[in-house]
Amino acid sequence: MHSLWTLLFSLSSICLLAQGGTISGAAQNNDGEALIFANIALYRSSDSSLVKAEATNEKGTFKLVNIPDGAYWLQASYIGLPNFEQTGITMVQNKAVDLGILTFPVSVIELETALVKADRALVEIKPDRTVFNVSGTINSAGSDALGLLRKAPGVLVDNNDNITVLGRSGVMIFVDGKRLPLSGDDLSNYLSNLQAEQIDRIDIISNPGAKYDAEGNAGIIDIHLKKDKNNGANGSVNANYSQGQYARENIGASGNYRNKLLNIFANGGLYKGAGFNNIDFNSTQNGLSLVEINRMKHAYEGYNLRLGTDFFLTDHQTIGFLVSGGQNFHERNTYNRIGIATQANPTQTDSILIARTTGDGQRNNTTYNVNYRFDDHKSQVFNVDLDYGQYRNTDERYQPNRYYDATLENLLSEEINSFDTPTDIDIYTFKIDYEQEVFGGKLGLGTKLSRVASKNTFLVSDIMQEVAMLDSLQSNKFDYDEDVYAGYVNYSRPINDAWSFSVGVRAEQTDATGELVAFQEDLMEPPVDLNYLNWFPSAGLTWQMTPKQTFALNYGRRINRPDYNVLNPFNNQLSQLSYEKGNPFLKPEIVNNLELGYTLNYRYNFKVAYSKTTDQITRLIGPDENDPRANFITWENLAEQTVWSMNISAPIQVTKGWSSYINFNASHLNNQADYGDGAIVDVQAFTYNIFQQSTFDLPFGFKGEISGWFSGPGIWGGVFIYDTSWSLDVGLQRRFLNDAVNVRLSGSDLFYQSGWSGTSEFNGLVATGTGNWDSQRISLSISYDMGNRNVKSRRRTTGLEDEAKRVGSQ
Secondary structure, eight states: OHHHHHHHHHHHHTOOBOOOEEEEEEEEOTTSOBOTTOEEEEEETTTOOEEEEEEOOTTSEEEEEEEOSEEEEEEEEETTEEEEEEEEEEEOTTOEEEEEEEEOOOOOOOOSSSOOOOOOOSEEEETTEEEEEOTTOGGGTTOBHHHHHTTSTTEEEOTTOOEEETTBOOOEEEETTEEOOOOHHHHHHHHHTSBGGGEEEEEEESSOOTTSOSBOTTOEEEEEEOOOOOSEEEEEEEEEEEESSSEEEEEEEEEEEEOSSEEEEEEEEEEEEEEEEEEEEEEEETTEEEEEEEEEEEEEEEEEEEEEEEEEOSSSEEEEEEEEEEEEEEEEEEEEEEEEEESSSTTSEEEEEEEEEEEEEEEEEEEEEEEEEEEOSSSEEEEEEEEEEEEEEEEEEEEEEEEEETTSOSEEEEEEEEEEOOEEEEEEEEEEEEEEEETTEEEEEEEEEEEEEEEEEEEEEEEETTEEEEOTTTOEEEEEEEEEEEEEEEEEEESSSSEEEEEEEEEEEEEEEEEEEESSGGGOOOOEEEEEEEEEEEEEEEEEEETTEEEEEEEEEEEEOOOHHHHOOOOEEEETTEEEOOOTTOOOEEEEEEEEEEEETTTEEEEEEEEEEEEEEEEEEEEOSSOTTOEEEEEEEEEEEEEEEEEEEEEEEEETTEEEEEEEEEEEEEEEEEOSTTOEEEEEEEEEEEEEEEEEEOGGGEEEEEEEEEEOOEEETTTEEEOOEEEEEEEEEEEETTTTEEEEEEEESTTOOOOEEEEEEETTEEEEEEEEESOOEEEEEEEEEOOOOOHHHHHHHHHHHHHHHTTTTO
């Protein structure tokens, strides 16, 4: 690895800073008056990426310096006036370009005050990502991060809360640019408790470049929490109440103080609620017919906090500190009933197993971050991040398994178990990123060191005459440590006025050890050691065919490593006859992704993609080898998975007061594997998903919203083929007190059709299942913005930032 670091950092030391030309001009209104502090933004014609941003001075003039050779277009904005745009700007041989006087068109809007609030586009298409702007969306009231992801473009959340992007599984979840070291139930519980009111936007990066971690076959979903960047003191409070079969409620607050020297921000919230989940299966295996019913109810309450400070050491240097954490308490009650009959006579029940499980647990997490950033706002950016995260989970369950005859009047046998399964996770990361303009382009390189240490204890006890006796056959301890040493280099630049490219490579050395400690010596297994070096190339080519038409071709290679949740062979059971277990022999999966995108008028986006995964990690449902009545879910490596997919997204302004957004995804999946003894996976399916949202301006200042999705049939895991499902939501919004108070009322899944159904056939087990949860709800949300109302000067100084966020949506 020493040679790798030497290569990467030697590249930076030999690179020379490329000098550029200047672009100058003056801004004035239709009466010839100079516009002070107007926002000037310069974009590259090839990919509409923001190159430079400035504000006009007291005389209304501006000057953009160090502009590399290439083709550009410029946009100027000023409060109360329509935007001014100028295209066809060409920089050749670092010369000076004078645009002269930029005269803004006459505004047709009368402004009574300087308070201007522009609604962001729901979805923005940018060169490297899709941005889902959820802040303020009416139908997000009372929702959570997992619920919002169900509506995000290109994203699908299945019946077990598994998240896929463009038909590909293995997506990594980030929060504010930091990876969450959680998976499975731990991840879904975290997202379910992250309230929508705390979220500003969600970035969906389906094909990340070399700068990003190679982990995650489907790319990265980065959830950005709200953080006010305006000067002065700002704050807001919000409260939500949601009613379905059970009530949910939460209250939150955020505050921010910013001046020239520092920025202090904080937010937090309290939440409480309950919900349910129903799962039914009819199965045949080993000559038996099984009818399984699951009724699960959960209740929870908790809080989350976030506190950060940024110190502006100079105009170019910032050091920041961030602490966040939360605590969640939950209770669970599960009713599992399995009727057992012969396959020859399925209506004649032989016996019935009933397991009533009660349990409770606690989840605690605390993360710390120290960040240093140098940005000369011209050609160099240097960033250092140091992170530590601590996650502590406890879970205790009590489960009596009782077998009855067909009449449920006679108890045939009984076995009572208790489970104590704490998990401790510690994650450490150190990351350096450096960017510099070189030879008319941008060079980026960096390194990242990360360590994830997890300790998992699984204690199973048999309860006899109210005395717990440890079951040494089923209990174990499983420790999993993973170290990843990474380095990358990336370079991008325009070739000419129409073409630009990016190319990069990332190297990751993985050292991981999984150690299973059994309570009986004959059950001990040797540690699972993983030690491998992988190279992950990436490349992109962009063609600006016309000023409003762009093609982009991107390739990337990625990896998905098995984690502690899927490696531990411990049986996590709903009952003695229905359980889940991990696989300690899983191998990492490798995927190659190729995407071709087309953007029209900065608004309409079309994308086709192809991916091929070897050793795909997937879930399979199969029969137990020892008990002919039992079945289980486990993890296996498929030989390969091939996915062809497409995505179309389009914002449509139907009328002046009616705006709409439509997103369409389709994919074809082909899963292949042969495990021997007739256990074959040969499954193909075409699936599609449509999401639409329409927003209406109504009388008396009201706004209405109708949104919904329809999902076609597809494949969950390796062999479960699910049927169609859909959902329809409605919402109403009204602002009061000069827009400081926002009241939203929404109804979700009005027709209660978002549940799932499907079939699975593998290794002699044929199962048909259905499920639903508490998705049908009505929610009320009230928020109050206590921000600095001196927005006249504030908007002029932050307009550039808002403009940068709207790149691609126009």
